[in-house]
Amino acid sequence: MLSIKNYMEVIVMNAMDDILKDINMCKCEKCRLDIAAKALNDLPPQYIVSEKGVIYSKINNLKAQFEVDVIAAITKAAILVKRNPKHDETGE
DSSP states (O other), rough: OOEEEHHHHHHHHHHHHHTTSSSOOOOOOHHHHHHHHHHHHOOOEEEEEEEHHHHHHHHHHHHHHHHHHHHOOOOOOHHHHHOOOOOOOOOO
């Protein structure tokens, strides 16, 4: 079955843990999704059409092309979310 996928979304989600480990901030699901959304809004979408399963090998091959931009976008988004979390101090 063919599907269309913005592989930038997968790249951002895969890179986030590594980048956020060095930033002292809330890492709850809400904050992580806010960071991903803000980062993805700053990055160009990269759509591919692929059969399920093949899509991830394409993502790995193309990830290096965008690595610097992805790191910068996630870091920028994390700083914004850290300064302005959308929840109270308990992470809810």
